[in-house]
Amino acid sequence: MDALIRYGGASYRASEDETILQALLRQGAQPAYSCGRGSCQVCMLKLVSGQVVASKTPFEQTGAHDHILPCLCRAEGEVELAPADRDSLTVAAEIVEVRPLAADIAELFIAPMQTLDTAPGQHVYLQRDADSPARPYSVVSQPFEDFGFRIHVRALPGGALSSWLVHEARPGMQLRVRGPQGQMGYAPSMRKTPLLLLATGVGAGALAGIARAALADGHAAGIDFHHGGRHAADLYLHADLSALARTYPNFRYHPCLSQASVAGVAQGRVTLQALGAAADLRQVQVLLCGHPAMVEDARYLAIRHGTDRGRIQADPYVLAHDTAPRDARKLALVEPDPALWAALEQGKRLTPILRDFYTRVFADPRLAPYFHGLTVEYVAGKQYAFLAQVFSGERSFFGLNPHNGHHWMVISDELFDHREALFEQVLRDHGLPDALIQRWIALHEWFRAEIVKAAPKGRFVDGQMLPAPQDSVERLDLDTVCDRCGSEIPAGSPSRYVQRLGELHCRQCAVLGAD
Ligand SMILES: Cc1cc2nc3c(=O)[nH]c(=O)nc-3n(C[C@H](O)[C@H](O)[C@H](O)COP(=O)(O)OP(=O)(O)OC[C@H]3O[C@@H](n4cnc5c(N)ncnc54)[C@H](O)[C@@H]3O)c2cc1C
Ligand code: FES
Known part of the structure; x- marks a missing residue:
């Protein structure tokens, strides 16, 4: 059932699958927002009454129990919101x-x-x-x-x-x-767990602080600290971290530069140095801090090498404005997976897995709306074509890149995790071994940044982010029917065409005025 949002003297409906920010935007309210993913805090509002659903509590989102980030929350029942009281925060x-x-x-x-x-x-x-x-x-x-x-x-x-x-x-x-x-930090429960700390740029400051907290706590396992930069000046904690390594035998410092050659410093990409082919990370706690591209790549590699997603803490230092998607570059780097392709019997087992998965997706109230008007066969077929090329390495054309394929879809981190949990369950039900499941899940994880967002974005074409498609208010010449409630929309009456859903909504459903 739809929730009701009261904000700025007006009421707005919100369906189960949309964030509060999206519901407000869909119905013509103009709340301030920027990043759309819980990072800039521009969208913050005061929760006057009611309940919201999100993967983080209001306090984790905003540092206050009575303020929320509407780009991360869905409304439940009746919710009243007001402009944020920033001075009190x-x-x-x-x-x-x-x-x-x-x-x-x-x-x-x-x-x-x-x-x-x-x-x-x-x-x-x-x-x-x-x-x-x-x-x-x-x-x-x-x-x-x-x-x-x-x-x-x-x-x-x-x-x-x-x-x-x-x-x-x-x-x-x-x-x-x-x-x-933020959740990033050291906890005494990690005392016996090997830590892998990986930073670029000033992300090293936070991880050095965490390493010191661990060492002061008597951390009993190894701590591997990888710091990457381009030039020698980027390793601005070199002396401090080298001294720490001399003092504590279980602390190891691994500097790495991508564009300079310095004695005693590895040369190359720090993600490969830390998470390269031989690494077995099943028992390791991974902490990532710094450039978003490094964090995305490192998260992918860590999961691929066995780290459970719950054992990864990550703070990508995302900027407040939108940046270009990296999906084309990532797709070019994905390596074929002959073992996985063989386990899928060159595709014979892939079709039933995907059919089963999308049957469950279509029955899932939170995921089904994203597939409005499509069939299980169609979606499973498209996904088959994509995965068969990725796993077999026989590539021709991947179709739309993940950003462009999902540009209009508002998907929260929590919804992404929900989908992944469902997918993992399907793979288990089909008897795929853990190691192969891990590699498949890692591939999805790599494209999280291109898929998760709180407001629709435009396509990325020829290096340009096009404007996001706008829902339009229409007055049709013919009588028609509301795609949402099924009631008649008389000719000449205002209705809203919702791009995201490909639906026409009547005046009541779109909450439009009579004129
Ligand atoms: C969880 C978290 C922790 C962080 N921790 C740190 C930290 O410890 N240390 C640290 O230094 N940073 C950290 N950051 C990054 C920090 O929050 C800021 O994003 C960073 O300092 C830049 O802020 P700014 O206001 O100076 O730049 P902004 O105004 O955000 O601009 C950043 C850059 O983008 C350019 N720019 C601005 N708008 C646009 C646009 N529309 N299109 C193209 N380019 C544009 C600007 O010229 C500038 O070069 C962290 C980020 C996060 C999310
Ligand atoms: S936190 Fe940036 S828009 Fe919500």
């Missing part, structure tokens, strides 16, 4: 120290006016003032250090905040801080 803070660590990297020591319980790996949102954009930065300091927290910032030219923090911020200047938030 942030605390004033003072910059105590700015310490340059490289030409474009600085460590900032920030003292909030009220105690914040921060731990290394969590992130805090910083703003210069209430009207300027907020950006997340990872905490690098230990909870017991001083009366504030430390962050490492790399200045991005033209960026709204980072350049100011690195090049212009001075002790005594004021900021607003919100948080801390």
Whole structure:
């Protein structure tokens, strides 16, 4: 049954399969939003009453129990929302120290006016003032250090905040801080588990903080710390991490540069150094921090080498604006999987697996709407053509890349996980061995970034992101029928064509005014 959202003096309906943000946009409300995936916090609203469903609690989303990110939540029953009370969420803070660590990297020591319980790996949102954009930065300091927290910032030219923090911020200047938030961090339950820490750029600050927390806790297993960069200056913690490796026998530091040759430093891609062919990662806890492309690739490789998805913590440092999808590049790098193809008997077992999977998808109330108007045979056939080429290596044309194939679909991380759990169950029911299931799941995981989103996007064509398709309000010349409720839409009455569903909705279903 549809939920009801009250917001800005109007009411909006939301179906089970759409986020609150999407329901508001679909019905013509104009809430502010940017990233559409829980990262920029631009869409934040106050939850005045009612229940929302999301994979993260409101506190995990926003740092407050009564605020939510509508791009991550679905509404349940009746939900009342109001503009975010941002002043109540942030605390004033003072910059105590700015310490340059490289030409474009600085460590900032920030003292909030009220105690914040921060731990290394969590992130805090910083703003210069209430009207300027907020950006997340990872905490690098230990909870017991001083009366504030430390962050490492790399200045991005033209960026709204980072350049100011690195090049212009001075002790005594004021900021607003919100948080801390995030799941990344060390827990004593990991004490006997080997840790693989993999960072690029300033992601090393947070992971170094986590490594220090682990060592202070008496971590009993090995810690492998991989830090990747392009040039020697990117390894800005080289001396600190080398010293840590000399002090603790179970801490191993592996620097790696992709575009420079330095004695004692490996050359190449850090993801391959850390997660290369020989790695067996079944018992390893993997922590990834830094450039989004590195995090996506490393997550794929870790799962491929046996790491359970639940054992991976990842903070991709995604920027607030949309960036180009990487799916074409990833597809070019996917290697054929002869063992999996043989286990699928060169495709004979693939067809029944896909038929079974899509039969369950079509019966699933959350997934079925994405396949409106299609048949199990059609969808399974298209997926067969794609996978047969990937697994066998006999490639001609893959059809649409994942971004363009899903550009209009609003899919949350949680829905992606829901689909993957269903898929994994089907593979198990069909008796595929664990190692092959893992490799197949890893392939899907690699394209998560191109598929998960909170608002429709345009296609990516010739290096350009086209505008997202807009739902249009129409007045048809003929009587017709609402695709949603089945009632008549008289000629001349307003109706909304919903691109995402390929459906025409009547005035009531689309919540349009009489005119
Ligand atoms: C969980 C998390 C933790 C993070 N931790 C850290 C950290 O510890 N340290 C750190 O340095 N960073 C971290 N980041 C990244 C950080 O939050 C900021 O995104 C980063 O500092 C850039 O912010 P900015 O305001 O300076 O740049 P922005 O204004 O976001 O711009 C970034 C870059 O994109 C360009 N740009 C802006 N808009 C567009 C557009 N529409 N099209 C094309 N280009 C555009 C700008 O010129 C600039 O070069 C983290 C991110 C996340 C998600
Ligand atoms: S966090 Fe919701 S739009 Fe960015």
